[in-house]
């Protein structure tokens with residue numbers, strides 16, 4: 001065999017080996033790059049999961065005022081008792097203390113049922129949880145309070161999950177005493193933004209330059225998607241690959257979904273509890 005033929009044969013062998021070993025080698029090197037699964041619950045409640053990691057955001061609350069949605073009783077029971085698919089949750093995030101996003105009773109129930117979970121949220125939510133604990137020493141190491149001034153950000157790694165906390169104020173001046181956080185959660189090689197009931201103004205979003213942060217999925221209150229100024233902020237300051245509208249009133253899902261699609265043709269609207277998508 002001529003030397004150049006030998007070289008070509010060696011090159012082909014290397015190429016074939018690379019093709020054969022490629023996917024499994026990549027899977028071993030980066031087992032969590034397979035995307036994120038988002039399961040909708042009600043209002044702004046979601047579970048994010050990828051591989052063995054699970055994160056709940058604004059998912060543990062009770063029936064609030066009239067017109068506000070709530071998951072089915074069986075779903076609420078599974079959430080509170082940390083039963084599948086809501087078992088082995090690593091991190092619980094709560095944007096703020098309002099009753100359509102949070103109630104201390106199901107949060108404490110979940111933390112007791114699932115010793116793996118850590119709660120990472122505002123001081124006000126932590127205080128509410130502490131107030132609910134009769135003699136709450138055992139849970140204390142799993143309660144992380146973070147107060148974020150508007151426009152500030154902070155990165156945390158909790159139980160192996162990277163979360164960025166964003167100082168986004170609550171919308172509406174009557175709620176200015178409510179501590180409020182946004183989150184960017186990194187799971188499965190994706191970045192998921194959850195903005196709670198944020199102020200939808202440019203002033204609130206501009207400091208974070210999320211438009212340069214490669215946001216894959218932006219979970220946004222439906223009124224932000226339906227509002228002209230809100231859409232400008234989405235397109236200028238967030239620029240996500242996928243817009244998801246949620247926080248839809250009871251019985252208003254179909255109509256809001258139609259309006260959201262008319263406003264942003266690629267937007268997805270979450271309004272059916274347990275609707276589950278992968279990105």
Ligand SMILES: [Zn+2]
Nearest residue numbers: 096098170197
């Ligand atoms: Zn609120």
